[in-house]
Amino acid sequence: MTTGKIALLLVDAVGRHGQLQAVKSLSLSIAENEVVALIGANGAGKTTLMRMLAGLHPLAEGRLALFGNDVTALPAHDRVKAGIVLSPEGRRLFGDMTVRENLMIAAENGRRGDWTVATACDAFPQIVPLLDRPAGGLSGGQRQAVAIARALVANPSVLLLDEVSLGLSPAAVDGVYQSLAALRGRMTMVVVEQDLTRAMSFAERLICMAEGVLELDGNPAVLTREEITNAYFGIHKTTGASHA
Ligand code: ATP
Numbered sequence: 159m160t161t162g163k164i165a166l167l168l169v170d171a172v173g174r175h176g177q178l179q180a181v182k183s184l185s186l187s188i189a190e191n192e193v194v195a196l197i198g199a200n201g202a203g204k205t206t207l208m209r210m211l212a213g214l215h216p217l218a219e220g221r222l223a224l225f226g227n228d229v230t231a232l233p234a235h236d237r238v239k240a241g242i243v244l245s246p247e248g249r250r251l252f253g254d255m256t257v258r259e260n261l262m263i264a265a266e267n268g269r270r271g272d273w274t275v276a277t278a279c280d281a282f283p284q285i286v287p288l289l290d291r292p293a294g295g296l297s298g299g300q301r302q303a304v305a306i307a308r309a310l311v312a313n314p315s316v317l318l319l320d321e322v323s324l325g326l327s328p329a330a331v332d333g334v335y336q337s338l339a340a341l342r343g344r345m346t347m348v349v350v351e352q353d354l355t356r357a358m359s360f361a362e363r364l365i366c367m368a369e370g371v372l373e374l375d376g377n378p379a380v381l382t383r384e385e386i387t388n389a390y391f392g393i394h395k396t397t398g399a400s401h402a
Contacts, residue, residue, distance in 0.1 A: 163190040163225065165316050165346040166211065166242075171220035173206045173370075180206040182370035183220070190225075190315075194348045195361035195378070199390060202367040204350045205247055208320050211348070212244035213237040224316065238268055241315035247324070247350075249305040253294025257285060257304050260293050261311050268312025278307040282337050299330025306334065316346045323353050335360060354386065368392035 166188040173181035180203045188194055198204050209215035211222065213234035221230040224240055232240060251260050261275045279286050282303045288296060293304060302322070309317055322338075323331040335356065341347065351357040357364060358378035366374040366389040374381070374389035387393075 164188070164223075165190045165192070165225060166348075167223040167226075168211070169221050169223075171207075171210060171222065172218040173203070173210045173215055174218045175206070180370055181210060184370070184372060185220075186365070186372065186375075188316075188346055188348065190346055191343055192346055192363060193342060193361050194346075194363045194365060195357035196348055196350045196365050196367065197352070197354060197357050197386075197390065198367035198373075199392075203370040204367055205320055207367065208244060208246075208318050208348070208350060211316075211318055212242055214244065214246075235267065238312050238314075241269060241313070242318065243268065243309045243312045243314035243316070244318040245305045245309040245320065247320040249301045251293035251296075251301060251304060251308070253292060255293060256290050257293050257296070258289040260304060261289075261308055264308040265311040268314075271313030273310045273313045275311060278310045281310065281340060282307045284333055284337075297330070298325045299327060299333065302326060302330065302334055303337070306337070310341075314345055316348070317341070319347065319349045321350050321352065323351060323356060331356065354390075358386075366390055 164187050168184060168186045171181060171184050172179060196204050206215055210217055213232055217230055221228060223229065224242060229237055229240055258275065261278065265275060284303050285307055288300055322334060361378060364376060364378040364381060365372055366386065368389060369392055373392060374385065
């Protein structure tokens with residue numbers, strides 16, 4: 159349930175990799191506590207957009223506001239302190255450190271709040287037996303659970319999760335989404351998800367990128383599979399044209 163406040167407001171944002179515009183003048187408004195799934199084919203620009211929101215990739219043009227405050231110029235570590243936290247594609251845990259140490263470092267660098275190592279363990283009970291193990295030796299599902307817990311202990315108001323289910327077993331995906339479902343109403347979530355069925359059942363809003371632009375933005379309960387598939391592949395329908 160959203161509150162009506164705007165958590166993230168992105169206006170005319172451009173993200174480049176050299177000459178390539180990976181994100182093309184994209185505008186997006188996301189409400190507080192909204193749960194958004196971001197989908198799109200490989201190379202659509204999803205990761206670049208997530209990294210732009212997190213301050214890990216610069217906005218070549220445009221601006222970003224968090225709860226009305228302009229954060230465009232804030233570097234990533236300051237955006238974490240402001241409440242925008244990304245759990246990146248590939249998880250990026252410190253492999254030589256224990257799970258507990260990974261969580262403690264994130265907690266120190268984040269905001270103060272209700273989320274601590276203990277409360278994150280309540281939300282992700284599957285990590286409790288792993289706390290003293292080196293993060294490098296974990297399975298994909300375990301690493302993903304730890305990566306999300308690590309994001310939580312920074313006390314995000316906006317949690318960005320890139321490629322939630324990539325490389326995980328179906329059982330591990332179920333476990334992670336069960337824990338994520340319990341976070342509803344406590345924070346804004348933007349989740350990059352390749353599994354369309356999963357994205358549609360988890361999120362209350364589906365946005366689809368193709369070639370750096372937003373092709374579709376709507377309620378997954380209302381959108382048809384055909385609309386979503388067309389947006390995914392960047393297929394534009396011609397309307398009303400008569401070739402008689
Ligand atoms: P995927 O699902 O494959 O991760 P994506 O939707 O997340 O795709 P991006 O990774 O944001 O898309 O890539 C968008 C475009 O930018 C692609 O054309 C990609 O080749 C290009 N790109 C991404 N990262 C770089 C980089 N570091 N250097 C050059 N080009 C890049």
